[in-house]
Every structure is written in C-alpha cells, then in structure tokens.
Amino acid sequence: MDVILFTFFALVAIVGAVSLVLQKHPISSALSLVSVMVALAVLFLLLGAEFIAAAQLVVYSGAIMVLFVFVIMLLNAGAERESRKGGLAQFLGLPLTAILLVFASTVITQSMSNAKAVKFGAFAGGGPREVGWELFTRYLLPFEVTSILILIAIAGAVVLARKEID
C-alpha cells in the first residue's frame, strides 16, 4: 500500500513539477504547482505529518496559490517571450542542475542507506496537538517573531500595492 501510494503521488509531483517548468502559460504552471502541492500533502500524510499536510492544503494551495492565480488573472499575463539574455543560465543551467541532483542523491544514498524504512502510521507525532505543543513551548519565540514578520509583510504589501497618488 505504502509503495503504491508513494510511487503514485511521487509521480504526480514530478510530472506536475516538470509541467510547471515546461508549460508556456503561467496559469497552467500555477495549476501544475497546485497539483504538486496536493501530492506533497498526501506524502506528508504518509510520513505521519497530518497537521503539516492540512496546513499544506490550507496555506499553500488554498491561499498562496489562489493569490498567484489571482495576480496572473489580474495582470492577464500571457505566454512569455523569448529573450537572448542570460546565456550563462541557458547553457549551464541544465548540466549544473543535473550535477547538483547527482551529487545530492549520492550524498543522500551514502548517508541514509541505513535509515529505517517508512511505514504509514509508524510515526504518530505529527498531529495538531503535538505540533501545537512544541510550537507554543519550545518554539514560542520563533513563533512570535514570525508573527511580527507577517505583520511587517502585510504592511509592506499594502504599501507596495497601493496606487501611488500623483
């Protein structure tokens, strides 16, 4: 069961990510990103992170991506044009990322070879209660600081997006 779920949603995630990169139209990219996020949410569930999975749904695909779609529609962003700039990125981009991927996976396989396998339900420490407990005891200060960060972000967004009066 685990294997099937994992493979299916991993494939969904990868296909979504690829289509995010390859799609020409921003809306399509956005929707493929949403699919990636939903798939990831399921994987979180498999890893026993219920709360994070729900948060992934609510925050990422429910709010952030809606914001993206909203902005894309608002600006009526069309398909992008080609440009000759960024030669370095164009030519080195693919090999670089490939090398990065190879290195990363080698490191992972080296260091994680003896790690325990993932069984659904083996780790039940990801419920809202546990996360909330940690969040409000050991991580209280970072939590508060994050709230301040969000406040600042709100103010900045308002200031930026306001039509300048002139």
Place this chain on the structure above:
Amino acid sequence: MDFILLSILKTAIAAPVLLGTLAYLVWIERKVLAHVQLRMGPSRVGPHGLLQPIADAIKLLTKEDFIPSYVNHFYYWLAPWLALMFAVTAISVLPVGPVIELFGVKTNMGQADISIGLLLILGLTGMGVYGIALAGWSSNNKYSLLGGLRSSAQMVSYELPMALAIASPLLIVNSLNLREIVNGQAGYVFGIIPNWNAIGGLQIFSFLIYLICAFAETNRIPFDLPEAENELVSGYNTEYSSMKFAAFFMAEYANIITACSVATTLFLGGWHPIIPNELGGQFIPTLLCLFFAGVLFYHALNPARPSDRISMGVIGLVIAGLGLVFQVPVVKELAQPLFWFASKAGFLIFVFIWVRGTVPRFRYDQLMRFAWLVLFPAALLNLLFTAFVVAAKSN
C-alpha cells in the same frame, strides 16, 4: 470487515443520497422562495412539482453542450468538475452520527474519521475557488473574468474570519476531529439547556460570524457578487451550459450542505438531541412527523385542488410511517442521530434560502470592507475572549 470494503460500501450509500439531496434542494429552494414571494413555485410536474428535479436533470443532460469558440478548452472543461469534486469531497469527513454497531460491525456514521477533519474541510473548500476562478478566466469573457476575480478575492478574504470563528469553539472542545468535537458538546447545562457551543458554550457570536462567512464562501446572496446577474450576467458561469452548468449548480448546493453540516457539527452539537432523551427527547422525531402527517391529512380531507386528495394523503402516510420508524429498537440507534443532524442542517439550509429571499445584495467595496473591518476584528475579539474564558476555567 475490511476497511477499504467498508469505505466503498459507505460511499455507495452516501453518494446517491447526496445527489438526491442536491437535486431536491433545488426544488425546496424554489418552493420556499416562491412562498416568500407569494407565488406557487413549481407545481406542474408531479404533485406540487415534486418531480421537477428529475425533469431538470433530464433537461440539463440532454441540452446541447455549447462551447464558445474562443475559450481555453482544457480549463473550460476542467473548471466545473474541479469545483464539484472539491465541494463533494469535503462532505466525506462529516460524521452524521455516533459510532454505532450494525451487524456486528463497529463503525462511525461518516465516510472518514480523521484527526484533522476540520482542517481538511477548510482546505478543500479553499481549493473550491480554483473551479470558479478558472471558469471565469478560461471562458475568455470579461464578465466571467470579473466574476472569477471577485470570487477568488472574496473567498480568500472571508476565509480568515471564518477560520477565526471556527477556532473559538475548537478552543472549547480542544480537538480537530469532528466526531470528538460533537462528543465534546454532549450533555446539558442544568440538565435541560443543550451544551452546544452555540448555546451552552456561549459561542453565539462566532456562530453568527461563521454563518455570514459561509454565505460569502458559497457565493450566496447577499454575497453573490461573482454571479451577480444584473452586473455580470451571472458571472463566471455565463458561458456554461448543460451538464457543466449543472456541475457548478450542484457544486454550489454541495457547498451549502457542507457549510451547514459543519455549522451543525461545530456549533449545534451535531446529532445530539435538543432535549435529553430521558426527558422525552427521543420521542420528538416521532411527534414531529406525526404532527406534519396530521397537517397533511387535514389538507387531504379538505383539498385546495382535487389532486391533493391523493397526494397529500400518500405523503402523509409516508411521513407517519417514517415517524414510527424512529421508535423501532435497532433502527432507532441509527435513525435518531440522523434525524437530529439532518433537521439541524436542514434548518440552517432553510435560513440560507430565507436570507436569499429577503436580503438585498452588497456592493463590492462594501463586501470587502465588511470582511476586513467588521468580521475580522469581531472574530479576533471573540477568539481572544474565548481564550481568556477557557484559560480561566482551566485553572
């Protein structure tokens, strides 16, 4: 018995019931609106138009599926089903009754019983906006686009006060699992006042806020800006016809059902009776049914129309029989919770229709200001207050 098989069985039971409810909700709404406006409402197809939904279904299925030439086909096709999918999926985590034992199988009355049910519902309803937004964008029509934009902005804005309003009862019952939430509201204050969050839990404010937000989330009057007929010629679904249109329609009603059921679960104590069973709460369903049956029989005896003589009588008999079912020993365990849940949710749905019949529509800026400057602070204050109360109680 196996988990998967059980789930499939439940779904097999639940899905047709849900579809039937969706279909007849339309009939109910039209009837109620009609009587609000002193009309008859659908009355031609079948007795009192009772067969109207079926006729509508046939019509929608057989209509020509007209696709404008300039739309973005894929998303145009995707949008309605996306909307319907999320709307219906959200219902699957709602428990309509306690854990019961049937044929030696212990199971809870509801599809899935997960520890983050409420969050899941929030997430799915949040996803619901994609359908509308996509529909608006893909049909490549400025009215639809405006509708889509409006609905996405509106939904994002109203999700905040909604979540805050939901949070305060959660503080009291202190769980995200819907069944535990309902069980947390069991019991009666002074043995008579139901210990529901909206009444015994003194969460009436968050209940109202939630209800208002639910109106907005489901794009209902007075917040139906995305489909404002007289501004946007019915907004995002302007370009849709036949089954796709029906999908949007069903999605809307499914959302209403979800919202009302969530409200019932969170604030109105789910399936718990309004009067303790030992004080005769268990007889209320039967009595109600018998009362309605009596009314119908009266109409059958002195009918307004000749056809009533039969139809009213038959319906009356059915209802009376239903009333007696609530006292059958085994079925009772299953039927009474269902009755209470359904009646509470049904009442809320009636409120939805009622409001639609009576309240005018907001202006868009009013809508946004209302969300951010009234509901949001109110919900925050309520949450703060509740937190203080809970903290004071806990020590």
Place this chain on the structure above:
Amino acid sequence: MTHLLPPEFFTATVPLHAYLILSAILFAIGACGFLFRKNIITVYMCIELMLNAVNLSFVTFSYQFGKVDGQIYSFFVMVVAAAEAAVGLAIILTIFRNRNTLQIDEIDTLKN
C-alpha cells in the same frame, strides 16, 4: 478483500531516502525552472516549488528522528513563504504597473 491481494502489498515499505531523493528531484526541477523561465511569476512559482521540496525533506527527517521539530521547521517555511508571496506579488504588481512587463530579463536597470 485481504485475500484478493498478496500480503506484501500491505506490508511493503518505502526506503527513507526515496523521499529525500524525491525532494532533491523536485528541488532540481525548481532550480531548472528558475534558470530557464523568463516570466517573473513563473520564476516565483519555481521558488515556491523549491521551498516545497525542502519542506518534504524536513518532514522526512522528522519522521526519521521521530521528532516533531522538522515539521515545525516546515511550518515556519510555510509561514515565511506566505509572507514572501504577499510581498513578492505586491512587488510584481508594482513592477508591472511601472514598466508594463513581466519579462524578468527586461528588468535589468541594476546592471554593471
């Protein structure tokens, strides 16, 4: 139901590093997108993708160590991503309003 399927169907497990490699792949794809796409919004979505990949590995580690901390980190990542999305989209709006373009290569006033 059980006898319809082979038992290992229910018992088979996924090695942990599969998750990590998946997150690495997603991250690499995101980086690729960042390098190749020219629409600001898409580039931005690629960043979100990378963040998600990182979240996945965080959660995986929290599974491995049986501690909830990793999930806390990914929670913080989400929150910061939300804030970042708000500000970033506002910036994009402003850019579009002032320069009427979303091509990332055309916004190069700060060169040399």
Place this chain on the structure above:
Amino acid sequence: MQLWLIPILPLLGAALNGLTGRRTSQGLQSAIAVGSVLLSFLWVVKILLAGMPAPGAEIRESYFTWISSGNFSLSVDLVVDRLSAVMLLVVTGIGTLIHIYATSYMSHEGGFYRFFTYLNLFMFFMLVLVLSGNFLLLFVGWEGVGLCSYLLIGFYFLKKSASDAGKKAFIVNRIGDFGVLLAMLLLINTFGSLDFATIAANVKTMPVELSAGILTAICLLLLLGAAGKSAQIPLYTWLPDAMEGPTPVSALIHAATMVTAGVYLCCRAAALFEHAPIAQDTIAYIGLATAFFAATIGLVQNDIKKVYAYSTVSQLGFMFLAVGSGAYAAAIFHVVTHAFFKALLFLGSGSVIHALEGEQDMRQMGGLRAKLPITFFTLLTGALAIAGFPFFSGWYSKEAILSAAHGHAPWMFWVAVLTAMMTAFYVFRTIWLTFFGEYKGHAHPHESPAAMWIPLAVLAGLSVAGGFLFNVPHFLEGVLPAHEHAHDLTLEIIGSAAGLAGIALSYLFYVASPGLADSCAASFSGLYNLVYNKYFVDEVYDAAVVHPLERTSRNILWRFIDQNVIDEGMVHGATTGALSLGHLFRMLQGGVVRNYAAWVVLGAVFIFSAFSLLGGGR
C-alpha cells in the same frame, strides 16, 4: 524600597524638559525641574525614615547583571548606608534649594530649559555616583557629573572664555578619570571584583607584605582621580575658571556636591586607604598644600566669585587633610557644613551680582548693606560659618579636622590654623568690600525676589545651626574607620582664636584703615604679584604641558600621520583599491537575474561536491 526612584526622578525631569522645553512655558519647566528634585529628596527622606540602616548595615538593591565575563561579574546595584545617606540628603536637599533659587536667577537668561535639563541631568548622575554599590557604577556617575559640569560651565557658549573654561575642566578631569580607570583595573586584577563591600572584606584578610605595594598604587591612582574631581594640587586649576558658569551652577556643582565627590570616593575606599599609609600621607600633604596655597591666592583676588572659588579649593584641601589624617567622619562632616555655607556664599554672591546686573569685581561694589539687607545678613552668617566662628556650623567640622590634623602631625595643625585664619580674612574681606564703605558702581541695586532669598534664608539657618543639629561624626561612628583623637580644649580655642583673628585683621585692613591693604600690596609687590597671578601655575602648565602637546600633535600627528599616512595611504588607497576591484567584478553583474541564479547553483554544486568527496553525511 525602590531606591532606583531616587536617581530616575531627576532623569525624568531632564528628559521632559529636554524634549518638550522648546514649547512649554518657563513656569512649567521650573515646576518640572524643581518638582523632580524635590520629589527625589522627599523619597530619600521617606526611605531613611522608613528604616535608617544601622552603622555598618546597608540597604542594597540589585537590579540586573551588567557585566558577566569569565569569573568576573558585576551587577547594577544601588546601596544606601549611613555614608551615602548623608550624601543623599545633602545632594538632594541643597539641590532642591539651588533649583528653586535658579528658577528666579536664570529667568532672564536664554536657554532656560536647557539649563534645567543639564541641572537635572547632573542631579541624576550625582545621585548615581552616591548610590552606586560598586566602583564601576560610581564611575558612570563620576563621568556623568564631569560631563554636566562641562556643559554647565560652558553654558554661555557664545563667550569664548566660558567654553574654554568648560574644555579646561573637562580635560583636567580626564586626567583624574584616567587614574580612576587604572585603579579600577588594578582592583579587578587584585580582588576580582569592584563591589565596595567585597573589596572591603577582602582587604581585611589580605596579607600585608602582599598588599602594601598594590594597595598603595591603587590608592594613589584613586587619589589622582579625586584630586582631579575635587580640584586639589596639581589639578586644581580648572575650578577657578569654572566660575564662568552661572552662579547656581557654581553653588551646586563647584561648591556643594560634585567637587566633594573626590572626598566621597576616598571615604568609600577608606578600607583601602587604611591599608596604604603612604597614600594616606600623600593625601594629607596634598590637602594641606592645596588648602594653604588656595587660601593665599584667595587673599588677593578681586572677583568675588573667584575668591569663593579659591576658598572652595582650600576647604576641599581641608577635607583631604582630614581624610589623610584618617578622620573620614570629620571630612564628611566638613563636606556637609561646607555644602551649607559655601552654597550660601555662592548664592549670596549670585544675588549680589544679580542685583548689580552682572558686576563681579568687588572694587566696584560696597555699601550694599542697606540696599540688600537679606542678602547681607545671610551672607554674613555664611561668612561667620566658614570663618569658624564659634558654634556656627563651620566651627564644629573645622575643629574636628584641626584636632585630627594635630593627631596626625602637630606641624600640620599649625599650618591648618594659619590657613583657617587666612580663610576668615579673605571671606570677611569680601563682606567688607561688598557691603561696607560707599557704593562705587553705577548700577541700581535692588533686593532679590523671594524665590532667591528664601533658599538663602534656609541655607543661612542651616549654616548657623547645621553644626550641632547634625552631629555627623557621631552619626557615622562604626561606618568609617576612625582614629580616636583626644578632645583637646586648647586646640579648639586656638582654632577659634585663629578665625576671630582673621576676621579682626580683615576688619582692620578694609574698614578701619582702607589704605593699608594697598600699601601692603605695594611694599610686597613681588610677592603680591606672584600670588595675584596664582603663582603663574596656569602659565607653567601651558608652557610645560599644553604647548608642547599641541605642537607635537599639530606637526606629527596631524600633518604627518593623519594627512599622509591615514588620508593618503589608507583612505584613498582603500577607495582606489575598491574602485579597481569593482571594475573587475562588474562583469559579473549583468543585470540578468537568471545568471545570478546560475552562479548560486554553481556554488551549491561546489558545496555538494566537497560534501560528498569528504564522505557524505557520515
């Protein structure tokens, strides 16, 4: 007990006035200024009434850890024991009076709120100095009062002499502060603590052969600081110039409170001085010399405030003499009484100057007895007090000091007696010249308003009765190390006689036969000029220290090091280097974000390669 309120209140006053003074009225400003100081005075009184610490006991409030490094940790704590209680009462009490006085005295001056901001700030720092439980916090107050005195001396900053005097005071104090700093470092090195109590405890247990050298060094350094703050030889030259500041400032800072900080410091460190006899003797010599020379200079000055300034120096010398001869209590006693009568004298002279529209030269005064009766009588009481007229406040403390000096070394006693006589002489010289004879000026003198003469009256009362009202030595018994001196009647008679003789002599010189003074000056013209020009000490300092220093810094430090090495070499070199590097690296910044991202990925690749070559996560 909320000790922190005591210093915070004046600080609040300073903040209020400093921030809002531009807009508020003078009435409100003076209300804030006086009120804050008065409140802290009342708070002090309340605390002391609530529970006067027994001798040797203390009220200690520790607020937070200030410094904690290694095994050395220092906490900010305020301490009230009997010693600081006395100082607190003096500082806040006299401070309140002088604030009241100043509201009227400064009412016609510009920068009214600025003045009171500085004054309240001074009160804050002074109270911190007095209250602090360790050397470092004391040093904070020490520096703060130095700053405030600089600001207030240079209050009329448009006058060059004023700003110069301010600078002089500041710089001279720097030398002393340097000493204190070194002393503190030595203390940390020796005792690993700066807390008074801890140090005092450790000193007692310290073996003599080990302690003698280091303690002497510490004490001498402390003494340097004290000499700087309390205007002792060789660092006394700033105090007379400090008279450029407004008179209330001279009264509060340069007579009553700040300049006695040195004495207070010595008494705080009494435990140390007790174990460093050499340093103690040095103090005694310095104090005696200062007292004597300052007195001689005071004899011939014509500026009334200058006279009082030199008398302040000389009185401080007396206090140091007392400290040096181990009579700490007597020194504090003299601090108290001196605060009374010297504040009185300054305020009185201020009232005279006020009446004469800024005239300070005594040769332009005279005959003001009728015109300024209150000022006259108050000033007279002050003069009697300082002259050691029997049973006036000054008499008690001076007798205590004289007997202590006799106990230390008889010849010191005699010199001190002579000094006391001179003190009486020059103080009464000012009285005669100011209030007797006929008026030689051109202004139209008038009595000062109530806000000015009421403080005068109060201070007059204190300087009459303060001596036997507050028996400080008895109050301080067991707090400070005391050496029993035989209570010798003859010494007292000699001392009082010296005072009376001084008064009589000055009467003879300036009232009975006015020509006598000038003829004496003429006959001893050489000596007269020497003394009149303050022994040319300022000139000597200029020639010996200031000018060489200035020349070297101008020619070597500025012309060579600053201009050539730093400017040309470092600054311009750095800029040119940065510029060329920038030219090099600007290729990198093509303005194409995706290329930057590519660089980032490249870096990531490098990191990962290194990581995996080093064997992955093992």
